[in-house]
Amino acid sequence: DPKTGDTIIIDGGDEPERIIAWVDGFEGAGPNWTTGPQHADEASDLPQRKVVALVNTHAHFDHSGFVPVLRSHYGVDWYLHPDDNFLQSLAQSSGRRYGLNLPEPAVADQAFEAGKTYSFGSIELHVLHTPGHTLGGCCLLIPAVDGPDHVFVGDTLFAGSVGRTDIANSGGDFSVLAHSIHSQLWPLPEDTVVHPGHGPLTTIGHERRTNPFVGDDAGAGGTFGFGKYA
Known part of the structure; x- marks a missing residue:
């Protein structure tokens, strides 16, 4: 929140030093929804960010x-849907396959509840529960005071694509994913800004009209079993 400095970190899965430097290193620098962080001299009147x-x-x-x-650094609670707790227990071994030296798996402090609003x-x-990519996958909707709302969709939906449903031990199911998108995301206002976990931003209206896998022309069940990114 650029008015108060209150900050939540969404999906802090990589480069924690870079995240910490961005959050802590530029007093008053706030996020710009479309182009990334502003320079400190352009936002000197904004408050210090507080996670x-x-x-x-x-x-x-x-x-x-x-x-x-990040939790150790900031000392705040971590929220995750409980149906994905088992995936978190596999994070270290999964990352090792890609040459990543991840910390020991940990348990989230708080369980997200579907349909609940958190302050x-x-x-x-x-919280919009959107299983299909994983059992506990959620999309996180942040209403805006001015302008369009913003929804952070992880790997549920991408610009022109959808999340994979064939990743081992994840509970992926394309029919479930398509239903999640149709029932939870498509009813949102068309100008809602979509922040995927990979790739460029898009909007709900654009994806509903043009997405080849779950859009209006894709049929009730979509047309494809996995997405372009992850």
Whole structure:
């Protein structure tokens, strides 16, 4: 929140030193939804950022592997849907296959509940349970005071694609994923800004009209079993 400095970190799965430097290193620098962090001299009138929570859309290692480091640094609670706890227990061994030296797996402090709205300082976050990529996958909706709302979708939906459903031990199911997107995301306002876990930003309206896997022209069950990114 650029007015209060309250900050939540979503999916802190990689480069924790870079995340910490970005959050702590530029007094008053706030996020710009489309282009990344502003320079400190452009935001000198904004308050110091203060991390109030760590939250995850799902628990694949590239999204959750370094959250324990961030939790140790900031001393705040970590939120995750309980259906993904088992994936977090596999994060270290999964990351090792890609040459990553992840910390020991940890257990989230708080369990996200589907349909519940959480208040983190001045930030309100609404949890949409969207299984299909993983059993506990969630999309995190942050209503905006001015302008469009923002939804952080992890690997559920991408610009022109969807998340994979064939990753081992994840509970992936394309029909479940398609239903999650149709029932939880498509009803959102068309101008809602979509923040995928990989790739460029998009909007709900654009994806609903054009997404070749779950959009209006893809049919009720979609047309494809896994996505372009992850």
